[in-house]
Amino acid sequence: MDINQQVLRIDVTGLPLEWVDYKGAASLYAVDQVIYDLGADIYTLFGGINSITGKRSQLTVNSIIATNGQSKHFQQKLNRYTPPLNNQTLFKRDAHLCLYCGHHFVRKDLTRDHIKPLSRGGLDTWQNVVTACKRCNHHKGGKTPEEAGIELLAIPFVPNYAEYIYLKGRNILADQMDFLMGYISDASPIHRRMHLQKKA
Numbered sequence: 001m002d003i004n005q006q007v008l009r010i011d012v013t014g015l016p017l018e019w020v021d022y023k024g025a026a027s028l029y030a031v032d033q034v035i036y037d038l039g040a041d042i043y044t045l046f047g048g049i050n051s052i053t054g055k056r057s058q059l060t061v062n063s064i065i066a067t068n069g070q071s072k073h074f075q076q077k078l079n080r081y082t083p084p085l086n087n088q089t090l091f092k093r094d095a096h097l098c099l100y101c102g103h104h105f106v107r108k109d110l111t112r113d114h115i116k117p118l119s120r121g122g123l124d125t126w127q128n129v130v131t132a133c134k135r136c137n138h139h140k141g142g143k144t145p146e147e148a149g150i151e152l153l154a155i156p157f158v159p160n161y162a163e164y165i166y167l168k169g170r171n172i173l174a175d176q177m178d179f180l181m182g183y184i185s186d187a188s189p190i191h192r193r194m195h196l197q198k199k200a
């Protein structure tokens with residue numbers, strides 16, 4: 001397995017928290033923060049040689065690790081959590097489609113469009129931004145979609161915490177995906193976008 005594979009860190013109650021790389025995972029194991037692990041063994045890390053036993057230490061890392069240390073208070077805060085807005089997760093939210101012309105683009109050809117333009121008091125928030133190709137963004141300019149005579153193909157939404165972790169993930173493994181899906185409601189628009197993503 002690829003050493004760059006990310007590990008899904010969850011809290012002891014099973015709430016997804018974040019992605020960690022192999023160094024992050026190794027240090028959580030090293031300080032005994034890992035309470036249990038789930039999913040597949042994804043790689044084995046080798047450490048130094050023990051001077052007494054003469055054996056090399058090794059650590060098998062799982063795809064999902066549960067760690068200590070989050071309080072109930074933290075979980076309550078998560079319910080009201082608004083993830084930071086950035087283009088990587090925004091474009092993935094919108095399945096790398098321009099939400100005006102419906103075409104699929106690579107990341108460098110996509111832009112963040114403000115539905116109500118910033119120049120007109122629109123906000124830089126998840127509900128007011130969509131992925132747009134350069135051409136549509138340019139065409140729309142400082143206008144609203146109605147004024148520009150174009151229509152939004154999907155409604156922008158604020159991802160919840162689990163959705164945000166999904167959006168931030170790279171090469172998510174099947175067991176990690178199953179786990180995250182347990183926290184994403186069937187009604188979430190993410191499902192439809194995922195379907196579009198696969199087709200594209």
Ligand SMILES: [Zn+2]
Pocket residue numbers: 098099100101102103132133134135136137
């Ligand atoms: Zn477009």
